[in-house]
Amino acid sequence: MNKIILLVDDDIFQLRLFEKLLTSNGYNCKLALSVDEAESILESETPDLIISDYEMPGKDGFEFRRRLLTQDSFKNIPFLFLTSVNDKENVQLGLDLKAIDYIAKNTPPSHILSKIDNLLQAVREHYERSLSEIKGIAERLNLRNIPKQAPLLKKFKIDYFNQSFDNQPGGDFIDFIQINERFTFIVLGDVMGKKWGAWFFSFSFLSYIRSAIRLCVYDDNYSLREILNKLNRVIHDDELLSDIFSTLGIILLDDQSGSVMYSGAGDLPILKFNQKLTELQSFKSDGILLGFSEFGNYSEMEIPLDVEEELYMISDGMIDFEINGEKKSDINLFKEKLFNFKQNKETTQAIKNRLFDKHISQVDDCSIIIIKKV
Missing domain, CATH: 3.60.40.10 (PPM-type phosphatase domain)
Known part of the structure; x- marks a missing residue:
């Protein structure tokens, strides 16, 4: 089953560019033009990764991230910030909200793909190590x-x-x-x-x-x-x-x-x-x-x-x-x-x-x- 990535950005053109790039490389994308749309998608889908813009009218990416962190079902989904603003203050604010990383919108497509591939692979390896440890404990307890x-x-x-x-x-x-x-x-x-x-x-x-x-x-x-x-x-x-x-x-x-x-x-x-x-x-x-x-x-x-x-x-x-x-x-x-x-x-x-x-x-x-x- 293809990995699901939720893309959140008020710029539909930017969303479509990312969607084309990711779907052509085997990912399944869900698009949201606002935080409200993203939360509506999350009611029925649990993505493997969320990529959200910093700056959006109404609820911005930071508020979206804060809201996710209060919900057990979503707080551990890997989260990347997408932005055209590459300043240290915003980057640090995103990292303080437990975002794994950020992607600048002008990043070359090959670099974007490598970053996403490596991130999801690292998440998978961490999960498999944790699963192996739990299975080992269960075996020792004869569970x-x-x-x-x-x-x-x-x-x-x-x-x-x-x-x-x-x-x-x-x-x-x-x-x-x-x-x-x-x-x-x-x-x-x-x-x-x-x-x-x-x-x-x-x-x-x-x-x-x-x-x-x-x-x-x-x-x-x-x-x-x-x-x-x-x-x-x-x-x-x-x-x-x-x-x-x-x-x-x-x-x-x-x-x-x-x-x-x-x-x-x-x-x-x-x-x-x-x-x-x-x-x-x-x-x-x-x-x-x-x-x-x-x-x-x-x-x-x-x-x-x-x-x-x-x-x-x-x-x-x-x-x-x-x-x-x-x-x-x-x-x-x-x-x-x-x-x-x-x-x-x-x-x-x-x-x-x-x-x-x-x-x-x-x-x-x-x-x-x-x-x-x-």
Whole structure:
């Protein structure tokens, strides 16, 4: 996805010159002729860089910068001042407002591009170092919302793949809870929200899910319906999670009988491939999002699965895509694509490579769990 740069200047000619220069070099530009227009754009867009003129009628660039610094959502966006006035007083004032640098309007285009490229590269490298440090701490604390490997079972083969959005931790979580040689629970959830906030809360949901399953199993209770109902009531009463909701799909595999039980809370349908049919089958739960209401009234169902047939658990990122900057969702399109892969006898790894192609525009975390009867 191209980097977004917000350009703010009351001179439309200057804006168009910068837009032409930057778009021809791979950037996506948003133009604003005033601070008010810029703030309106920020209501729906979060740019990677803001370049603003110093001098504008009404609210000037300095006031714009001061206003951004008071808002947590925008204060850390890299900011450059654009000016035709190259005096030390204005430059210092801009730097005192935590602007990273300034660009004089008469700077040669090649120098402008180099400055912007180098700036964004430095920001990216700093972010990646910070992300690496946080991931390292999470690993040392054993904080993981995606397991390292799937359990090995006799009657089932499990594969799973996860790709976070924009290389940042997100709200999708996967877990395999193997109770004994016979029973294994498979969990796929998606905490509402994006990136770090959703990632943080995913551990709370996972902790509750693991505890609810263990407590029920201790009483020899393997009912997914009862597990979800108990889990939902606890999450609903948790003040920390009172405004945080999550989808959840949960499957119980019986490695002795080969049966598959399923229950869900606001999740996407479980999909099934049967070579005798002309499309993927869907098994839809009727449960609402976890924590949304005190009483979820969840149900459960058995999904018939014969040898060589497959089930697919997916998060909503698998069916989301972007067209002209607008997010779309189409599960039928995904079902058709996946069915064609299977009809063409593509391997699981090949399907994974096709679904998680880095050249395909991604708008959310993407997760899929494949359960094959063997």
